[in-house]
Amino acid sequence: MLLAAENLHKTYRLGRVNVPVLRGASIGVEAGEWVGVLGSSGSGKSTLLHLLGGLDRPDATRTRPAGVVRYQGRSLAEMSPRDLDRHRALAVGFVFQFYHLLPELNVLENVLSPAMVARGRLGYLRSRGELRRQAEGLLTELGLAHRLRHRSAELSGGERQRVAIARALINRPRLLLADEPTGNLDQMTGDGVLESIARLRAERGLTVVMVTHDARVAARADRVVSIRDGRVEAAGPGSESAA
Ligand SMILES: Nc1ncnc2c1ncn2[C@@H]1O[C@H](COP(=O)(O)OP(=O)(O)O)[C@@H](O)[C@H]1O
Ligand SMILES: [Mg+2]
Known part of the structure; x- marks a missing residue:
């Protein structure tokens, strides 16, 4: 197991109101696997991905954290701040909906x-x-060789997301975490982005965790799970119907 999260709890505090988002979420991801996490808006997909990548931490009491994320068996919570920085920079690549x-x-x-x-x-x-050379190679592979000196304002949405994918992979991480990577794109452009992810994953042996609210997008993964009521469960019937 490359990545394993157990019993994650995460509650946001809005003033005096507690908003429990993750309530015992667990997920295991094998090396080389592409997992799609399907959930409605507000179900905690981004929260989960941030915890998996060490961008945020689960709730904690004074004595222990509420849940653990392990990468190659090593708990992120037990890494020194310096090691966690290195982990985020070198082991994990992030792609976001808005690039x-x-x-x-x-x-x-x-x-x-x-x-x-x-x-x-x-x-x-x-x-x-x-x-x-590596950056140019990645960008060429993503069909952006003619855009190297352009600013993002001059690019289409699909081009921007492919730049973001190249950026996520420049440090050669083993794990790619993608947060609704096609959520801002029309279907055809989104399919192109998923195709790019699939190709780079095969070439580099990447492990991918992709969250989305779109069952059709999730079905691009090897395996789909759902996030519901703050937990991760096997996807229900129908979730792979669009594959
Ligand atoms: N920093 C935050 N402070 C307070 N509430 C938050 C914060 N981030 C997210 N939330 C709330 O937590 C819930 C889950 O958010 P999120 O993980 O972004 O869901 P998703 O990505 O599935 O749409 C939402 O109700 C959202 O409003
Ligand atoms: Mg989100």
Whole structure:
């Protein structure tokens, strides 16, 4: 098991009101597997993905956390802040519904930015040539060779998401976490993005966890689970009907 989450609890506090979102969510993901997590809007999909990637933590009492996320058997909660930073930067790639590209950087610079963060300025400068070649290779593979110097404002939604995928993969993570990666795209463009994910996954042996509210999109995965009432369950009948 590459990634295993057990009994995750997460409650947001809005003023005095508690909003319980995850209530004992568990999920296990084998290395190389593509898992689709299907859930309605507000069901806690993004919350779950943030916990799986170590961007946020589960609830905790004074003595122990409410749930554990393990990557290669190692609990994220037990990593030092420095190790957790490295984990997020090197082991995990994130793709978001609204791309989150930096508007002041061009396509190539956006893709290279996680490499710079992970290596520090000096380390980055030392291997800049090789990293640029890798970034250009990824972007070419994603059909964006002619867009390297463009800013994100000049790109279509599908192009922006493919830039975001290249950025997620520049540090060669084993795990790709995708949060409604086609949620802002028309069906045909979205299918192209899913196709890109499928191809890169096969080439790189990536493990993918993709959350979506769309059963048709989820069905692109090897296995679909549902998030309901704060828990993850095997997907009900009909969820693979559009495959
Ligand atoms: N930072 C936050 N503070 C308060 N409530 C939040 C926060 N993030 C999410 N929520 C609430 O938690 C619930 C689940 O959110 P989310 O995980 O984003 O759901 P999904 O991605 O499935 O739409 C929603 O009701 C949302 O409004
Ligand atoms: Mg969401």
